[in-house]
Amino acid sequence: MAANHMITVKGVALSSDQRLELYSLFKQATEGDCEDPKPGLIDLVGRAKWGAWNRLRGMEPVEAMKSYLLKVTELCPDWLAEAQGQPPGDAGTVTQEDMKKDLQWEGSDKEEDENGAGLGFGVTVSTMAAGQGNTAEWGANEEIFAAASDGDVVRIRDLVSSGVKVDAQDEEGRTPLHFAADRGQSSVISSLLALGAAVDSRDADGMTPLAYAVACENEKEVELLVQAGADANAADNDGCTPMSSAEESVKHLLIRPESSAA
Amino acid sequence: MSNGADILRMLKKQQIESALARAGAAAASKGPKEHKFWDTQPMKKPGEEPEEPGEIETKTIDDVKPEPYNMPPGFEWCHVDVMDAAEAEEVYTLLSENYVEDDDNMFRFDYSKEFLRWALTPPGYSAELHVGVRSSKGKLMGLITAVPTQMRVMGSSIKTVEINFLCVHKKLRAKRLAPVLIKEITRRVNRMGVWQAVYTAGVVLPTPLACCRYYHRSLNPKKLIEVGFSRLANRMTMARTMKLYKLPDNTNSANVSAMQPEDVPSAHALLSKYLEQFKLAPQLSEEEFAHWLLPREGVVDCFVVKDRNGKVTDMCSFYHLPSTVIGHAKHRTLNAAYSFYNVATTVTMTELMRDSLVLARNLGMDVFNALNLMQNQEFLQTLKFGIGDGHLQYYLFNWRCKEITPQEVGLVLL
Numbered sequence: 001m002a003a004n005h006m007i008t009v010k011g012v013a014l015s016s017d018q019r020l021e022l023y024s025l026f027k028q029a030t031e032g033d034c035e036d037p038k039p040g041l042i043d044l045v046g047r048a049k050w051g052a053w054n055r056l057r058g059m060e061p062v063e064a065m066k067s068y069l070l071k072v073t074e075l076c077p078d079w080l081a082e083a084q085g086q087p088p089g090d091a092g093t094v095t096q097e098d099m100k101k102d103l104q105w106e107g108s109d110k111e112e113d114e115n116g117a118g119l120g121f122g123v124t125v126s127t128m129a130a131g132q133g134n135t136a137e138w139g140a141n142e143e144i145f146a147a148a149s150d151g152d153v154v155r156i157r158d159l160v161s162s163g164v165k166v167d168a169q170d171e172e173g174r175t176p177l178h179f180a181a182d183r184g185q186s187s188v189i190s191s192l193l194a195l196g197a198a199v200d201s202r203d204a205d206g207m208t209p210l211a212y213a214v215a216c217e218n219e220k221e222v223e224l225l226v227q228a229g230a231d232a233n234a235a236d237n238d239g240c241t242p243m244s245s246a247e248e249s250v251k252h253l254l255i256r257p258e259s260s261a262a
Numbered sequence: 263m264s265n266g267a268d269i270l271r272m273l274k275k276q277q278i279e280s281a282l283a284r285a286g287a288a289a290a291s292k293g294p295k296e297h298k299f300w301d302t303q304p305m306k307k308p309g310e311e312p313e314e315p316g317e318i319e320t321k322t323i324d325d326v327k328p329e330p331y332n333m334p335p336g337f338e339w340c341h342v343d344v345m346d347a348a349e350a351e352e353v354y355t356l357l358s359e360n361y362v363e364d365d366d367n368m369f370r371f372d373y374s375k376e377f378l379r380w381a382l383t384p385p386g387y388s389a390e391l392h393v394g395v396r397s398s399k400g401k402l403m404g405l406i407t408a409v410p411t412q413m414r415v416m417g418s419s420i421k422t423v424e425i426n427f428l429c430v431h432k433k434l435r436a437k438r439l440a441p442v443l444i445k446e447i448t449r450r451v452n453r454m455g456v457w458q459a460v461y462t463a464g465v466v467l468p469t470p471l472a473c474c475r476y477y478h479r480s481l482n483p484k485k486l487i488e489v490g491f492s493r494l495a496n497r498m499t500m501a502r503t504m505k506l507y508k509l510p511d512n513t514n515s516a517n518v519s520a521m522q523p524e525d526v527p528s529a530h531a532l533l534s535k536y537l538e539q540f541k542l543a544p545q546l547s548e549e550e551f552a553h554w555l556l557p558r559e560g561v562v563d564c565f566v567v568k569d570r571n572g573k574v575t576d577m578c579s580f581y582h583l584p585s586t587v588i589g590h591a592k593h594r595t596l597n598a599a600y601s602f603y604n605v606a607t608t609v610t611m612t613e614l615m616r617d618s619l620v621l622a623r624n625l626g627m628d629v630f631n632a633l634n635l636m637q638n639q640e641f642l643q644t645l646k647f648g649i650g651d652g653h654l655q656y657y658l659f660n661w662r663c664k665e666i667t668p669q670e671v672g673l674v675l676l
Binding site for chain 1: 362363364366368369370371462463464465466473476478480484486490491492493495496497498499500501504505583585600631648649650651652653654655675676
């Protein structure tokens with residue numbers, strides 16, 4: 001297996017990560033979602049490949065094909081030109097050759113894990129498979145939501161100074177502040193408020209960022225929003241308020257001292 | 263991105279299709295995997311579709327050698343006695359440090375000592391079949407166990423053992439101990455006049471009797487996301503996820519109670535009758551039923567609904583199998599409930615299982631796991647179970663018969 005560590009696509013050396021990426025895209029493009037059982041504990045290559053493929057669960061085969069071609073082009077920019085230089089009808093062989101290499105790799109780890117053959121008796125550790133529910137990526141003009149979710153304060157400042165609205169709403173009426181409250185990104189909350197974000201924006205269900213922070217029991221974020229004047233009694237479309245739905249862990253944070261309330 | 267579109271435009275659709283078709287054919291012609299060890303064992307061969315079920319290899323006790331298989335130098339066989347506190351601790355340590363992990367090595371099963379005692383000491387168990395390997399320094403380095411069960415497989419009632427807890431210390435994985443452990447436990451089981459065994463595994467070996475899939479129901483979604491058990495999609499919010507999985511505070515059925523010893527006869531009758539419909543199911547005696555299903559704190563829970571005469575009409579049960587969260591700053595343990603045996607007669611299976619989820623949540627479980635066997639398919643979607651990345655294959659050693667579907671499986675192993 002070790003001797004096999006690098007393969008080449010048209011003379012370009014590929015790392016294991018690149019091979020894994022090509023492999024997984026190829027499998028997704030040709031076979032769709034991974035339905036194979038997880039390989040044994042000792043079959044490290046098999047497990048890596050299985051994992052890479054399984055992570056693409058839900059990706060449309062056409063998308064996988066597109067990404068595969070993009071990746072090949074990135075690694076070997078000339079392949080298409082070369083292919084097009086060939087007589088018609090042969091153009092497909094370059095792609096196929098690359099694919100075949102991935103397949104050879106798949107067949108190359110013959111080494112049966114005899115030690116591992118029995119390991120894995122009993123139940124298996126299973127986790128939630130990826131790709132369930134709405135897995136759509138953020139679009140180009142929705143970058144501020146991704147930045148708020150990920151805690152990327154610098155990016156948010158750049159976006160706002162380049163004209164993106166600090167209270168931009170996504171298709172469900174959620175603002176960057178909602179995402180920051182939801183994902184427990186306290187530094188993003190501070191930045192957004194400093195940039196003039198409205199503290200009590202409502203999403204499509206009438207929920208405020210404070211309602212999100214309360215639902216998630218994100219104590220620090222609840223505190224920050226309350227300090228900024230968020231309304232603990234703002235009722236959503238179901239009539240629920242942050243105060244009425246708060247668990248004990250955050251409820252005390254909603255009660256402002258008399259002095260500041262007055 | 264535009265680059266990708268250009269490429270696609272340039273490549274004729276036909277070319278892509280033909281390349282994909284040829285590549286697909288290459289993948290299909292790979293042929294079956296070789297299994298050096300398993301191919302020598304009395305197992306149904308891949309692709310074999312036997313008409314008549316039956317034994318693959320028929321032997322008598324005299325054909326089985328009385329002395330154990332040889333161990334590599336520096337190792338010796340031993341029995342482990344899980345009723346002994348010190349030995350139970352050794353087994354616990356071996357398994358908690360070396361047993362099954364998930365694909366990304368984030369979680370490892372953490373069977374409690376009480377759980378191991380429950381799993382290994384049903385009526386009729388033999389300490390002879392709790393086989394260990396010790397190093398010359400006396401350290402427990404390997405384990406394999408068998409416990410007896412009468413099994414019904416498509417109309418035949420067979421004396422079997424359930425094989426479990428095959429574990430080899432991480433340092434010894436190069437020594438090929440697993441096949442020796444399997445051969446040795448087979449020898450010991452055979453010497454007792456038992457010729458068939460059932461076991462499950464996440465991996466595919468020659469040849470599964472049934473292939474099942476795991477499903478998971480989030481009970482504590484925030485923790486599951488924090489530990490990486492599940493992921494939060496970009497556009498999904500934690501707030502909504504928590505709302506989605508929120509369960510009522512109390513069970514819908516007002517008179518659900520933990521099963522008591524006096525409920526055993528009628529609950530046993532209920533389950534035995536119920537299991538008759540499945541092609542693979544255990545045939546539990548009343549004593550065995552009591553062992554497997556009477557509640558044991560932190561190990562197994564069983565709840566029943568009774569009619570006016572005290573007869574059990576519905577039952578749900580799950581066992582507790584926590585996993586260690588490997589290298590996490592905030593969370594050490596993931597508490598998982600595994601669906602065990604459930605029978606619904608006065609409510610629907612979905613209603614019963616919703617109550618089971620509430621009961622598991624109230625006992626501090628983070629996730630409720632179920633396989634797509636028995637009637638489980640009926641409620642998985644309605645009750646918001648998500649598909650897992652784990653498969654579970656059922657195997658029957660030295661018995662040939664046709665493959666069965668998950669819905670025909672009426673057996674849950676630990």
